[in-house]
Amino acid sequence: MDREPGLSVRLKLTLSYAAVIMLAGGALLAVVWVFLLRYVPTNFGPTHMSGPDRFDLLSAFAPKAALMIAFLLVFGLIGGWILAGSMLAPLTRITNAARLAATGSLSHRIQLEGREDEFRELADAFDTMLAQLEAHDAEQQRFAANASHELRTPLAITQTLLEVARNDRNRDSGELVDRLLYVNNRAIDLTEALLMLSRANQRTFSREPVDLSLIAEEAAETLLPLAEKRGLTIETSGEITPTTGSHTLLLQLTTNLVNNAIVHNLQADGTVWVTTSLRSRTVVLTVENTGEKLTPQLVSTLTEPFQRGTQRTRTDHAGVGLGLAIVKSITQAHEGTLTLTPRAAGGLRVKVQLPR
Numbered sequence: 001m002d003r004e005p006g007l008s009v010r011l012k013l014t015l016s017y018a019a020v021i022m023l024a025g026g027a028l029l030a031v032v033w034v035f036l037l038r039y040v041p042t043n044f045g046p047t048h049m050s051g052p053d054r055f056d057l058l059s060a061f062a063p064k065a066a067l068m069i070a071f072l073l074v075f076g077l078i079g080g081w082i083l084a085g086s087m088l089a090p091l092t093r094i095t096n097a098a099r100l101a102a103t104g105s106l107s108h109r110i111q112l113e114g115r116e117d118e119f120r121e122l123a124d125a126f127d128t129m130l131a132q133l134e135a136h137d138a139e140q141q142r143f144a145a146n147a148s149h150e151l152r153t154p155l156a157i158t159q160t161l162l163e164v165a166r167n168d169r170n171r172d173s174g175e176l177v178d179r180l181l182y183v184n185n186r187a188i189d190l191t192e193a194l195l196m197l198s199r200a201n202q203r204t205f206s207r208e209p210v211d212l213s214l215i216a217e218e219a220a221e222t223l224l225p226l227a228e229k230r231g232l233t234i235e236t237s238g239e240i241t242p243t244t245g246s247h248t249l250l251l252q253l254t255t256n257l258v259n260n261a262i263v264h265n266l267q268a269d270g271t272v273w274v275t276t277s278l279r280s281r282t283v284v285l286t287v288e289n290t291g292e293k294l295t296p297q298l299v300s301t302l303t304e305p306f307q308r309g310t311q312r313t314r315t316d317h318a319g320v321g322l323g324l325a326i327v328k329s330i331t332q333a334h335e336g337t338l339t340l341t342p343r344a345a346g347g348l349r350v351k352v353q354l355p356r
Helices: 009-038 050-102 118-167 173-202 212-229 247-263 323-333
Strands: 208-211 233-238 242-245 271-278 282-289 337-342 348-355
Touching: 009 050, 050 118, 118 173, 173 247, 173 323, 208 212, 208 247, 212 233, 212 247, 212 271, 212 282, 242 247, 242 348, 247 271, 247 282, 247 323, 247 348, 323 337, 323 348
Parallel strands: 233 271
Antiparallel strands: 208 242, 271 282, 282 348, 337 348
16 A cells, blocks of 8 residues: 655654653753742842842853753754664564565564563564464465365376277277266366365355254264165264354265264274264364274374375275365364364264354
């Protein structure tokens, strides 16, 4: 935004310091002058001498007072300029860091020394913001690279299938169509997942009162045929859990968790537990499943986009690698927290806490 040039803050502070010193010095000299007049006699003898006596006093006092005022002015300007520069030095470092950040350099930190005060608090907050921006920028770069790779894969497969079909005219077209349909569906699923993730990150959705327990029941009922096909059991329980948010996004969150718990489970006779609970300030959705034992290191990477975890990937339903990433984004968009914990007996426990 264009602004007209003005006085610097340092010059304004300098003039303010000098003005305060001048006013204080002038007030002090005025008090001294009034104090001296009280003790000056009106005459020194039979002749009325009050006028000349005070005139002589003024003649002696005025030059010294003017000299003192001039000294205070010079002292106020010089001292105020030095003091203002010292006080504004931290602000200069913060400004330089902001300019570096504007050019794309997010690795710079102010790291302002000294005890806690307003400038140090501002510098620390700015350093925290830079660290978060740097981490977010790195995450976005990884996401863009992974998304490009994931989107390129079905296109490359499609191109290969078409080239094979062109070179082999006698090949069964039905098999080719089926494989192309499968690859195309995978690309559509990935695109829809990316759109869902983008929508959750932008937080551009309307909010309404919802019951998380009803959403959990709806997701479990929808995915019950998939669980029965795999020989799994879904157990739902809990209490009414009122919260505020997008019904569509929260249903997507719950569906992703239940689907993830079904797909990454035992080969047979596995169980998925879906429970909701009410606390003083939050509502909690917990989804647990049986399965292979997971390490904390692996679990800590599962919410990253396209980080499926090779130990948990099933060949019959690998997914697009965005299920838990979408869950994380939707949770954050609803001011909630997401916690993933490996179960001691095997499997995963996922807990979503949202404001009540």
